[in-house]
Amino acid sequence: MVEPLLSELSRAGRVGQRFAAPEGCLDATGDLPAGLLRDTLPLPELGELDVVRHFTHLSTMNHSIDAGFYPLGSCTMKYNPKVNEDVARLPGFAQLHPYQPDESVQGALQVMAELGDLLAAITGFEAVTLQPAAGAQAELCGMLLIRAFHRARGDKRRTKVLIPDSAHGTNPATAAMCGYSTVSIPTDRRGNVDLARLRDEADDETVGLMLTNPNTLGLFEQEIFEVAETIHKAGGLVYGDGANLNAIIGAVKPGQLGFDVLHINTHKTFSTPHGGGGPGCGPVVARDFLEPFLPRPVVARRPTGELFLDWDRPQSIGELKGFWGHFGVMARALTYLALQGDQGIRDISGAAVLNANYLRARLADVYDIPFDRTCMHEFVASGRRQRQHGVRTLDIAKRLIDFDIHPPTVYFPLIVEEAIMIEPTEAENKDTLDRFADVMLQIAREAEEAPEMIRAAPHARTVGRLDEVAAARKPMLRWPRSDGEHLEARA
Amino acid sequence: MDPTDRRYTKEHEWVKIEQELALIGITDFAQDQLGDVVYVELPNVGDRVEMMKPFGVIESVKTASDLYAPVSGEVIEVNRSLVDEPQVVNDAPYERGWLIKVKPDDAAQVEELMTAEQYAENVGES
Numbered sequence: 001m002v003e004p005l006l007s008e009l010s011r012a013g014r015v016g017q018r019f020a021a022p023e024g025c026l027d028a029t030g031d032l033p034a035g036l037l038r039d040t041l042p043l044p045e046l047g048e049l050d051v052v053r054h055f056t057h058l059s060t061m062n063h064s065i066d067a068g069f070y071p072l073g074s075c076t077m078k079y080n081p082k083v084n085e086d087v088a089r090l091p092g093f094a095q096l097h098p099y100q101p102d103e104s105v106q107g108a109l110q111v112m113a114e115l116g117d118l119l120a121a122i123t124g125f126e127a128v129t130l131q132p133a134a135g136a137q138a139e140l141c142g143m144l145l146i147r148a149f150h151r152a153r154g155d156k157r158r159t160k161v162l163i164p165d166s167a168h169g170t171n172p173a174t175a176a177m178c179g180y181s182t183v184s185i186p187t188d189r190r191g192n193v194d195l196a197r198l199r200d201e202a203d204d205e206t207v208g209l210m211l212t213n214p215n216t217l218g219l220f221e222q223e224i225f226e227v228a229e230t231i232h233k234a235g236g237l238v239y240g241d242g243a244n245l246n247a248i249i250g251a252v253k254p255g256q257l258g259f260d261v262l263h264i265n266t267h268k269t270f271s272t273p274h275g276g277g278g279p280g281c282g283p284v285v286a287r288d289f290l291e292p293f294l295p296r297p298v299v300a301r302r303p304t305g306e307l308f309l310d311w312d313r314p315q316s317i318g319e320l321k322g323f324w325g326h327f328g329v330m331a332r333a334l335t336y337l338a339l340q341g342d343q344g345i346r347d348i349s350g351a352a353v354l355n356a357n358y359l360r361a362r363l364a365d366v367y368d369i370p371f372d373r374t375c376m377h378e379f380v381a382s383g384r385r386q387r388q389h390g391v392r393t394l395d396i397a398k399r400l401i402d403f404d405i406h407p408p409t410v411y412f413p414l415i416v417e418e419a420i421m422i423e424p425t426e427a428e429n430k431d432t433l434d435r436f437a438d439v440m441l442q443i444a445r446e447a448e449e450a451p452e453m454i455r456a457a458p459h460a461r462t463v464g465r466l467d468e469v470a471a472a473r474k475p476m477l478r479w480p481r482s483d484g485e486h487l488e489a490r491a
Numbered sequence: 492m493d494p495t496d497r498r499y500t501k502e503h504e505w506v507k508i509e510q511e512l513a514l515i516g517i518t519d520f521a522q523d524q525l526g527d528v529v530y531v532e533l534p535n536v537g538d539r540v541e542m543m544k545p546f547g548v549i550e551s552v553k554t555a556s557d558l559y560a561p562v563s564g565e566v567i568e569v570n571r572s573l574v575d576e577p578q579v580v581n582d583a584p585y586e587r588g589w590l591i592k593v594k595p596d597d598a599a600q601v602e603e604l605m606t607a608e609q610y611a612e613n614v615g616e617s
Contacts, residue, residue, distance in 0.1 A: 411553045411554060473530075
């Protein structure tokens with residue numbers, strides 16, 4: 001059943017809490033221009049219980065990792081331990097003011113310093129900033145560091161950024177925002193960067209390479225040393241997209257693979273919330289020669305041992321975010337790391353890779369696996385076999401909703417036809433993985449036996465298949481009012 | 492089989508020379524892969540397009556792709572009807588779903604592109 005709007009539940013005169021008018025209130029209406037005054041305020045009128053039930057009902061119509069499996073490839077939807085939230089809400093953290101003097105926020109600065117040190121150690125780099133507000137801004141930060149490096153050397157010839165065709169769309173967007181052009185490097189038959197093509201393109205106009213490792217096919221770039229060497233020999237730098245860091249933390253340090261700078265999504269790897277665009281935290285780690293260019297301020301230590309925010313950074317690319325970034329997210333990430341400990345961090349990647357390979361093996365007989373080799377923390381299947389029955393990947397994804405499973409990432413990476421990208425994460429047990437595999441196999445059978453039913457899925461939800469095409473072609477951006485008056489705004 | 496009266500690019504555009512003008516669109520394979528087209532961004536009349544450089548963007552529910560010019564030249568006309576009815580690209584990619592009309596610098600450029608037969612082979616391989 002569709003939940004009515006608050007305005008539809010409204011009844012004249014119904015109230016939640018009654019508040020007495022505060023004493024000493026002045027009536028300022030006489031001071032305001034008549035045109036700014038109104039006699040009515042059409043807010044919904046409801047009891048407190050009505051409102052509680054309304055929002056509780058809405059919340060149960062949503063899917064979340066707390067409610068069910070969420071195998072969204074490339075997004076690392078791991079479970080976030082609840083203790084993270086307790087720590088972030090400690091009054092000493094939650095009630096800080098960004099203008100407090102440094103000496104009164106030593107604990108918070110220590111959280112930032114320790115988190116930065118841990119991230120640098122885990123990834124094998126020397127320099128770190130926690131300021132960027134999320135992954136995409138962290139990418140921009142990383143590429144601005146590379147640009148600052150070239151400019152500081154007076155090297156102005158470099159204008160092109162090399163990007164594999166399997167890359168996240170944010171990579172070319174970031175390069176373009178830095179004023180660079182991009183060159184797409186194809187993927188070879190094994191699913192790696194085509195090294196021969198990379199060698200052809202790398203020259204003295206190359207700013208650098210933006211590389212995700214493991215890449216978006218969920219495969220480890222096996223020639224990573226040769227790839228990095230090719231770029232370095234040409235005078236460029238290697239930027240690492242850390243979206244897939246969960247596959248290798250504790251096992252491999254990107255700083256030792258030839259990367260010069262790497263961004264980290266704490267919401268993927270270090271169990272902070274996936275916000276709807278924020279607030280997030282996208283730390284950037286870099287090699288020591290990029291340290292002077294980091295966004296300012298950085299957390300530094302005085303000879304006396306006291307921590308402070310250092311603004312005296314003449315070569316800095318500047319500030320990317322108001323104040324110091326999202327501190328609450330940093331507190332969560334540090335909590336998670338402290339909870340894991342050294343061995344726990346190693347176990348994350350091992351379990352994430354094992355889980356992905358288990359699912360890949362269980363589905364390989366029924367779904368095409370275009371690059372069928374040991375995967376990392378995720379793998380890309382293809383729905384092209386099912387398409388022969390008129391069932392597309394989108395339909396398979398929609399059918400999963402009927403089983404309380406969030407659809408995987410679909411139609412990405414772009415180089416795989418009818419792509420289905422599955423990332424179980426280390427958080428899931430074997431029972432959950434087996435249930436998911438069973439459901440996927442059942443859907444494949446249904447694709448042969450009842451394709452029409454799948455094309456109309458989901459069936460067990462509040463709303464069925466949404467007409468995404470009509471929504472995109474003719475968007476209606478306002479809900480029709482219950483009094484029948486149809487207010488619509490078109491894009 | 493795609494129409495044999497025109498040439499094809501590896502980026503899945505077609506170009507047909509008609510009275511010294513180049514009519515440009517995307518192939519049936521391309522529209523099928525894209526799925527339902529929801530938006531087409533085209534250049535303005537008078538703009539220059541360069542061979543195998545992007546001249547616009549086509550967006551479906553699934554993805555957004557650059558459109559590549561099969562020839563260099565000046566845009567003479569764009570298919571305005573696609574603004575309100577982008578689905579025409581799906582319905583009739585070789586006819587009513589054309590994208591732009593270009594006055595080519597050198598009509599002989601199209602000879603470098605694939606024939607329908609070559610394009611079919613190319614698509615089969617990928």
